[in-house]
Amino acid sequence: MNLRLNPVLTALVAAALFGAATPLAKALLGTISPFMVAGLFYLGSGIGLGAVIVARRFGAFGNRQATHQSGQRIQRAEWPWLIGAIIAGGVGGPALLMLGLVSTPAASSSLLLNLEGVLTAVIAWVVFRENVDIQVFLGMIAIVAGGVMLSWQPGDAGLSHGSLLIVAACACWAIDNNLTRKVSSNDALVIASLKGLIAGSVNLAIALGAGASLPAPPTIAAAMLTGLAGYGVSLVLFVVALRHLGTARTGAYFSVAPLFGVALSLAIWPSLPSMTFWLAASLMALGIWLHVRERHIHEHVHAFLEHTHRHHHDEHHQHGHDFPYSGDEPHTHPHTHVPITHTHAHFPDIHHRHSH
Template identity: 75%
Template sequence: MNAHANAIFTALLAAALFGAATPLAKTLLGSISPFMVAGLFYLGSGIGLAAVIVARRLKRSDARDSSDSRIQRGEIPWLAGAIVAGGVAGPALLMLGLSTTPAATSALLLNLEGVFTALIAWVVFRENVALQVFLGMVTIVAGGVVLSWQPGASGVPLGAWLIAAACVCWAVDNNLTRKVSTNDAMVIACLKGLVAGPVNLAIALLLGGHFPGAAKIAAAMLTGFGGYGVSLVLFVVALRNLGTARTGAYFSVAPLFGVALSFVIWPEMPSALFWVAATLMALGVWLHIRERHEHAHTHEPLEHTHRHRHDEHHQHDHDFSWDGREPHTHSHRHEPVTHVHPHFPDIHHRHRH
């Protein structure tokens, strides 16, 4: 599997885990407050990933990977903003929206996260956009509009607005996380969980909530570890290799997994509008998958740290004793080079067009 195909698979796997978490979250609502569910999800994510990080550090004999992958001081504001937007505001809004919105509808509305992510990437961070990618986003938006519309209703339901607002928060989170995506993805996801979990739990308790029984706590934390923790690790890796807008687009398939699981949990016949929306959203994702971006481009001098192999973009010497192990992590410098090959706006291709 080539690097681009591997990156796409990583994004899709992240989407599958996150999409499955949505209907599972709805099964917990009712007996547990929305903020409590969000808090337990993120706490399970943070604690689970922390355990994996500790085990990984104990297993490694070379300390270079851990020392060279520390988050730099200048990157902390980006990470802090991502945690507040995506780890506190986003989950709370989602849980509030889920409490009044059907599971299948909620799952498909989450496609809007990819749209908002791309818009911010294009408008604010100047990531390149192709016509095909733009058309894909248009069809996803159209699907969201169809899904939210209810005949005879005076407007879009409040629950749908809350879920859409959660998508905006996660879109901000995605774009800010891209700024720190060269760092250890597991550390980034772990920090988000360890901060967002207690904050959401504190809000739940202040609003009069209470902890559920041990079985529900364990179920929520386990769901959070997979749907929010492992999923976020894979998402950050995809951000590093695909860019923000493209990763958001592939992540838009998450609702399809959520829909499939919600129909298993709550068997029902979906409406015609549901299938129209699903078709439009599937078409949008397909347009993104078909994109091919290739042109002559120049890499400017760049020095950074991330996990890498010695591919065409990493032809450098080492100032330390290297045993030939790959991939590995260390600070390295990219010399200027001009060439042509298919690429995405990853951490090595953020050039102007």
């Protein structure tokens, strides 16, 4: 498979899993409170991924290379970024989404979630100074236009209350995405598991404090399994894609999530979509297409860099090893990049965070 397509496909699979979780959350909201749904989703994610981490560590016993990988630790300077990401995306985002879903049709909610990619790109561009080419900018305009068309209420002077809550959730996740970029070179399983455990506990505490009670065991299991796939595995794949594509591009590919949500929601609640729905979907599809076809190439300089992440021995990773190396790839260990100047197509990944 073309190595350039690997992170793109990773982002698309992450989007599919997350998009499918939205109509399933809508179905669960008929029986349990929004904060309870968010709490169970994230707890399912955190516990499930935590079990994978434990199993991986146990399986790595006796394998020095694998142990080296599982021992990767988040640096002290990175914790503020991760904590901020957990608060914004793990607590604020899902709570606002669940509240918005109460009064917003599932299909419309799914398409509105396209705004997360747009807001992610805007923050990456304006705040973190990540390069965004003209095609990405035009794609954002198309997606915003589709979102406004979809959520506008006839006869009203503004957006519906439920739609605004979903837009606010997208803003929280956009902040989360940009903060997570700062720690994306770390173990994606650990990042996603921590977010799930902390965010799940907070949302569950809010639900119980507000007087909600735990649902029946089958409902708990369904919510946690949905959260493991739609929030847990999806986030792991998103972090991996973020590492290779940068924030704005990963957010753009992730914008296809609502398309999967729409397909599933229409299957759960069969109905004939309105013309406005299709016009909005067409505008969003145009925006996604503009994002996908963008290509960025110029001469650039790599400064000295030392870090730890999962990698292949490509043109950016020509280094030796201070431990017995079997030749297996990809692998993870601390390594150093020497300064180099060259030209090739690239994304603003963890090795290409240069100015323009």
